[in-house]
Amino acid sequence: MTATQSAERALKRGGILMAVGLFLVAGVYVRALLFTPEEATQGLAQKIFYIHAPSAWVALYLAYGVVGIFSVLYLFLKDPRLDLLASSSAEVGTVFTTVVLITGPIWGKTIWGAWWTWDARLTATLFLYFVYLAYLVLRSAVDEPGRRARYSAVLGILGALLVPFIHMTVYLFRTLHPMPVVLQPGRPRVPGPMLVTILYAFFAFTVFYFGLLARRYAWARLKAERAQREADGGDASR
Amino acid sequence: MPPANGGFMVAAYVAAAVIYLAYTAWLYWRSRDR
Numbered sequence: 513m514t515a516t517q518s519a520e521r522a523l524k525r526g527g528i529l530m531a532v533g534l535f536l537v538a539g540v541y542v543r544a545l546l547f548t549p550e551e552a553t554q555g556l557a558q559k560i561f562y563i564h565a566p567s568a569w570v571a572l573y574l575a576y577g578v579v580g581i582f583s584v585l586y587l588f589l590k591d592p593r594l595d596l597l598a599s600s601s602a603e604v605g606t607v608f609t610t611v612v613l614i615t616g617p618i619w620g621k622t623i624w625g626a627w628w629t630w631d632a633r634l635t636a637t638l639f640l641y642f643v644y645l646a647y648l649v650l651r652s653a654v655d656e657p658g659r660r661a662r663y664s665a666v667l668g669i670l671g672a673l674l675v676p677f678i679h680m681t682v683y684l685f686r687t688l689h690p691m692p693v694v695l696q697p698g699r700p701r702v703p704g705p706m707l708v709t710i711l712y713a714f715f716a717f718t719v720f721y722f723g724l725l726a727r728r729y730a731w732a733r734l735k736a737e738r739a740q741r742e743a744d745g746g747d748a749s750r
Numbered sequence: 751m752p753p754a755n756g757g758f759m760v761a762a763y764v765a766a767a768v769i770y771l772a773y774t775a776w777l778y779w780r781s782r783d784r
Contacts, residue, residue, distance in 0.1 A: 523781060527778065530774060530777070530778070534770075534771075534774060537770065541763065541767070545763070550752055551752065552752055553752065554752065554753070554755075555752035555753040555754065555755045555756070556752070556754075556755055556756040556758075556759040557753075557755040557756075557758045557759050557762075559759050559763075560758070560759055560762040560763075563762060563763060563766045564762070567766070607769065607770070607773045610769055611765070611766045611769050611770065614762070614765045614766070614769070615762040615765065615766055618758050618761050618762040618765070619758070619762065621758065622753070622755040622758040720770075724773070724774065724777065727777055727778070727781060728777060728781075730781070731777070731780070731781035734781075
């Protein structure tokens with residue numbers, strides 16, 4: 513099996529996983545909107561949490577974590593596939609961060625009374641978003657693959673270094689952003705049906721992320737192989 | 751009694767659905783005609 517055939521199969525598998533992920537996320541909507549009780553003090557707006565928190569988990573910890581790890585590996589091993597995986601994860605992570613930065617202010621407006629506040633967690637997350645937008649712009653601005661991979665690996669690592677800081681902001685600073693309610697030491701302080709919805713949402717969004725990542729990465733590999741073939745003068749047997 | 755803020759919830763859910771569906775559709779179609 514040639515590298516192209518293998519990438520085409522990966523593309524198909526990615527498409528299936530992406531569809532499964534989308535189906536599971538649709539399940540989050542059904543479960544959260546129809547089968548999860550309304551919170552007593554915040555009302556229905558609390559249900560924004562079931563979209564916002566899992567999206568933040570995927571974007572910050574999974575997607576940008578993958579960018580950081582595979583960017584470090586790229587700098588050591590110089591395997592172009594590591595760069596393609598890191599950049600695919602950066603793009604998918606940026607989509608999830610967009611959702612985080614839109615759903616958060618909608619919740620904030622009704623609960624805090626303000627769309628935005630320049631508190632440590634919100635501000636740091638916005639800066640992280642800008643770093644990865646810059647990452648994507650940088651990639652489209654550099655044509656030479658080796659140099660593009662090296663520059664973006666450095667920027668990807670610097671961006672990922674912000675993640676532990678963002679995690680700690682609610683402990684280090686006096687912020688308005690709520691503390692963790694599930695991922696915390698000791699027992700989660702959430703009633704049963706809500707906890708089930710939260711845990712299911714984290715699972716569904718995680719699968720969705722891996723589906724998008726698999727598809728994006730397979731596509732990036734196919735494009736890279738096609739570019740390589742063109743550079744080699746149309747030798748399709750490689 | 752909880753506040754009546756269902757409109758905010760709907761806005762957030764719709765916005766998230768639009769973004770995720772738009773990206774998924776874009777990725778699917780673009781990678782199909784590679």
